[in-house]
Amino acid sequence: MKRNLISKRAIRTLALNVVVWLFALAWILPFIGLITVSILPYREVIVKGWFRVPDLNSLTLNNYVEALRNPLYDLATSYRNSLIVASLSSIIPVIAAALAAYAFTNLDFRLKALLFATILFIMMVPQQLTVVPLFLLYRNLGLYDTFQGIILLHSAWGIAWVTFFLRNYFKFIPKSLVEAARVDGASEITIFYRVILPLSIPALIAALIMQFTWVWNDLFYALVFLASGDKQVITQKVVMLKGEYHVDWGLLTAGSIISMSTPLILYMVFNKYFMRGVAAWGVKR
Amino acid sequence: MRLAKHLRPLIFLTPPFTLIAVFVIYPILATFYFSFYDKNSGLLNLNNYREVLLSTNPLNMIIARSFSYIPPWGALFHNLVWIALHVPIVTFLGLIIAYLLKYHVRGGTIIKAMLFLGIVIPPAVGGLIIRFMFEANIGVIPLIFSYLGVESLSKTWVARPQTALLALILGSVWLWLGFSVTIFSAAMETIPRSHIEAARVFGASTWRIFYSVVTPQLKPAIIVVIVMTLLWDLKIFDVVYASTGGGPGGSTSVLALVMYNYFARGLDYYKSAAVAIILTLLVLPLIILIIRRERV
Numbered sequence: 080m081k082r083n084l085i086s087k088r089a090i091r092t093l094a095l096n097v098v099v100w101l102f103a104l105a106w107i108l109p110f111i112g113l114i115t116v117s118i119l120p121y122r123e124v125i126v127k128g129w130f131r132v133p134d135l136n137s138l139t140l141n142n143y144v145e146a147l148r149n150p151l152y153d154l155a156t157s158y159r160n161s162l163i164v165a166s167l168s169s170i171i172p173v174i175a176a177a178l179a180a181y182a183f184t185n186l187d188f189r190l191k192a193l194l195f196a197t198i199l200f201i202m203m204v205p206q207q208l209t210v211v212p213l214f215l216l217y218r219n220l221g222l223y224d225t226f227q228g229i230i231l232l233h234s235a236w237g238i239a240w241v242t243f244f245l246r247n248y249f250k251f252i253p254k255s256l257v258e259a260a261r262v263d264g265a266s267e268i269t270i271f272y273r274v275i276l277p278l279s280i281p282a283l284i285a286a287l288i289m290q291f292t293w294v295w296n297d298l299f300y301a302l303v304f305l306a307s308g309d310k311q312v313i314t315q316k317v318v319m320l321k322g323e324y325h326v327d328w329g330l331l332t333a334g335s336i337i338s339m340s341t342p343l344i345l346y347m348v349f350n351k352y353f354m355r356g357v358a359a360w361g362v363k364r
Numbered sequence: 365m366r367l368a369k370h371l372r373p374l375i376f377l378t379p380p381f382t383l384i385a386v387f388v389i390y391p392i393l394a395t396f397y398f399s400f401y402d403k404n405s406g407l408l409n410l411n412n413y414r415e416v417l418l419s420t421n422p423l424n425m426i427i428a429r430s431f432s433y434i435p436p437w438g439a440l441f442h443n444l445v446w447i448a449l450h451v452p453i454v455t456f457l458g459l460i461i462a463y464l465l466k467y468h469v470r471g472g473t474i475i476k477a478m479l480f481l482g483i484v485i486p487p488a489v490g491g492l493i494i495r496f497m498f499e500a501n502i503g504v505i506p507l508i509f510s511y512l513g514v515e516s517l518s519k520t521w522v523a524r525p526q527t528a529l530l531a532l533i534l535g536s537v538w539l540w541l542g543f544s545v546t547i548f549s550a551a552m553e554t555i556p557r558s559h560i561e562a563a564r565v566f567g568a569s570t571w572r573i574f575y576s577v578v579t580p581q582l583k584p585a586i587i588v589v590i591v592m593t594l595l596w597d598l599k600i601f602d603v604v605y606a607s608t609g610g611g612p613g614g615s616t617s618v619l620a621l622v623m624y625n626y627f628a629r630g631l632d633y634y635k636s637a638a639v640a641i642i643l644t645l646l647v648l649p650l651i652i653l654i655i656r657r658e659r660v
Contacts, residue, residue, distance in 0.1 A: 096469050099461075103475040106538070108504050109497045110481065116502065129502060175380040182376035194381070196655050201388055203651045205599045207623045207640040211633045212394035213387065235387035238380045267372050296486035298602040299620075303627070314488045318606045321492065328502060335492050339485040346484040350477065353484070357546050 113332045117142050121329030142333035146320065152330070154337055156309055157316040161295055161341070164226055164312055168233035169290040173283060175234070176241035181271045183242070184249040185257055201239035209236070210303045217304065229304045233294050241286045244356070248282035249275060285352035292342045313338045398637035412638035416626070422614030423625050426639070435529050435615035439622045442529060443646075446618070447597045449533050450540070454593050455586065457537070458544025463574050465545070466552050467560065476549060479542035487539070491606030494535030498522050505531075522608050525615035532616055536603060540596060544589045551585035552578065591650055598647050619643045 115129040118138050147155045182188065183195060213232060214223065222228030252275060260270045276283070298314040305311050317334040320327075346353055400408040417426055428438040435442065461479070465472035482490065497503045498521035500510075510518030521531035555578060563573045579586075601620035604610060610617035610625070617625075620643060626636035 092468065095464065099464055099469045099475070100471070103478055107478050107481070109493055109538070112502070112504060113493060113496065116496075124502060128507075130507070172383075175383060178376040179380040182373050186373045186376065188370075188373035188377070194377070195658075197384075197389075199655045199658055200651055201384065203595060203647065203654065204392070205620060205640065205643050205647060207599075207601075207620055208395055208644050209388055209391040211398055211627065211637045211640070212391040214627075215633070216391075231383070232387050235383040238384055239388075242380065268375060271376070292484065296488070296602075298486070298488040298605065299624070302605075302624070314486050314602075317486075317492070318488050321495075321606075326495075326499075328496065328499070331492060332496070335489045339489050342484050342486065343481070346480070354480070354546060354550075357483075357543065 113335060116328050117332035117336050119329070121327055124328065142329040143337065146330055146334045146337060152316065152320060152334070153308070154313060154316055154334055157311050157313045158337065160226070160305075160310060161312040161314075164230055164233070165291045165294040167226075167230045168237065168294040169287050171230070171234040172237035172241050172290060173286050176238045176286070177245055177276065177279075177283065178271070179238065179242040180245035180249050181267075181275055183246045184252075185254075185270075185275075186267065198239045198242050201236070202243060206236070206299050210300070214303060223304065224306045224310055226310070229300060232300060232304065233297070236300075237290045237293065241290060244286055244289075245279070245282055248279055252278055281352070284349070285356045288345055288349050288352055289356050292345060295341055395637045395640055398634050399641045401634050401637075403634055412635050413642070416622075416635050416638045416642070423610060423617065423629070424622050425614055425617070426619065426622060426642070434525050436525070436613060436617065439617045439619045442616065443598055443600070443618050445529065446533050446536070446600065447594060450536055450597050451590060451593050453537050454540055454544045455589055458541060458548050458589060459579065459582070459586070460574075461541075462545050462548035462552060463578055466549060468570070472549075476542075476545060479545050482539040482542045487602035488606040490535075490539045491532075491603040494532060494538070494603065495522050495607045497535060497538070498527075498531040522616075523612060525612050528608055528612060528616045532604060532607060535607070536597075536600070539603070540593065543592065547585050547589050548582060551582050555581050591654065595647060595650055598643065619646075 112129055115133060116124050118140065119129065119133060120137060120139055120141065123137055146152050147158075179198075183191065209232070217223040217228050222231070256274055256278075257270055260274050265273070296314065297312075298318065301312045301315050305315065317331075317338045320331050320334045397408075399412055400410070402409050402411045404411075416424070419425055420429060422436055425436060425438045426440045428436060428441065431437060437445070461475075465475055469475070485493075498505050500506045500518060500520040503520075505521065506518045517527070519527075521527040559577055559581075560573060563577050568577070599620055600618055601624065604616055604618050604621050605624070608616045610621050619639060623636050623639040623643065626632045626639060630636075
């Protein structure tokens with residue numbers, strides 16, 4: 080009797096496991112399709128479809144070479160542009176935001192509540208709210224269609240959430256460390272640099288990676304502020320691979336994979352930081 | 365030399381807030397001003413808002429004048445339909461999956477990592493993948509329906525007004541589910557295992573434990589998921605721009621895209637500013653909610 084009950088339960092558990100795993104595999108089927116189509120000649124995909132074991136002889140990297148090298152698409156240049164824009168647009172705001180986060184956790188000043196509310200406001204406001212005046216300003220200042228212009232905007236925009244993120248981390252560094260350093264006569268800058276920053280390396284790395292990914296993934300600011308072909312970033316270029324009527328899925332899937340490769344690699348290497356960064360939203364609030 | 369005490373915060377606050385003031389605060393205030401600026405008369409009035417809200421151009425329509433069963437219904441309604449479907453699906457599915465992965469299924473970390481892919485990749489690429497998923501002859505969904513013999517759903521979903529909006533919304537579930545699963549999984553870590561064990565000892569079933577032990581303790585996480593998903597749905601742009609560009613015939617356009625169309629196609633900066641303000645007003649209640657929860 081009891082044994083029967085156990086085996087019934089075991090079967091149910093097994094069935095549940097199978098169902099959930101099938102669901103998960105179905106969930107990533109589009110990714111599998113994406114990869115398969117990108118490494119096959121598109122003519123073959125049209126005729127035979129992609130949901131099959133591909134014929135090893137027909138595998139090709141032509142779609143990738145075409146997307147990267149053909150001057151019509153030139154993803155290679157835009158990939159480099161994305162690297163430049165995303166790197167600078169993550170280093171600058173993380174430094175600036177670390178300063179702000181220190182002030183919010185360890186110093187008292189007038190308007191503290193108002194400034195913090197401003198930070199939260201900017202974190203959630205739509206990007207569309209800033210672009211019109213900046214576009215007109217940038218045109219007058221010669222910042223339109225330059226890396227400097229978009230990097231300054233991304234940096235200022237990113238400071239808000241990074242400040243919030245780092246403040247949540249700094250809050251859990253024991254106040255006694257700061258107090259002790261103050262008693263020893265250390266200046267606030269010294270405390271920030273010598274005490275807080277070294278203890279916050281994981282948070283700083285997480286902020287850098289998430290901000291980098293955010294900027295890399297951005298399309299809207301790029302569409303508004305970068306116009307010439309040799310300045311455009313990868314998200315812009317990939318979207319343009321899609322023709323108006325005829326879609327070459329071989330090219331488009333290869334471009335998509337090139338464009339998402341960087342965030343995917345960062346995610347695989349720094350998985351823990353990503354998950355923690357996102358989870359920070361849900362827990363303990 | 366030591367700085368006067370009240371000057372010290374300035375060293376920390378000046379660099380970040382100078383950048384914010386010039387590149388975020390100033391443009392926000394100027395957008396607000398522009399939205400009231402009537403370029404014909406040079407006066408400040410509500411003309412931009414009126415024209416934007418009443419436009420019937422399919423590219424820019426915010427509120428449709430007449431409704432049929434088939435979109436376009438106007439960008440505002442598309443955003444609302446998006447929310448009405450996306451928020452409950454993402455919340456419930458996320459809860460159930462997080463629960464099953466934690467207590468009943470082996471290899472949960474791998475599945476979570478797979479689901480998470482959707483929020484790591486650029487949303488623009490996400491839009492392209494959605495198009496790919498729903499493309500006739502090569503996409504997963506039309507292939508399934510053609511196999512089942514459902515003629516009308518085996519076509520390219522994003523090319524037909526009947527199915528385009530639904531395709532994007534379902535596709536956005538695919539992109540965004542990893543977010544809710546991650547949040548709920550993290551929150552479930554904080555539920556003591558003893559609570560679950562105790563319920564089990566008293567003979568509670570799997571589903572009973574789910575809805576009367578686990579779910580009530582996840583209330584804060586559920587609120588976060590709902591709020592963040594609402595924000596995501598209201599601000600959605602890249603996914604739509606990359607997959608359909610608002611088409612066919614405006615049947616998938618959303619507010620952020622209308623703002624961009626006024627800006628880039630119409631070169632009408634003042635109306636574009638008015639749409640940005642309308643979008644912000646919709647987001648504002650959520651922002652106020654979060655600011656209240658997060659006081660310094």
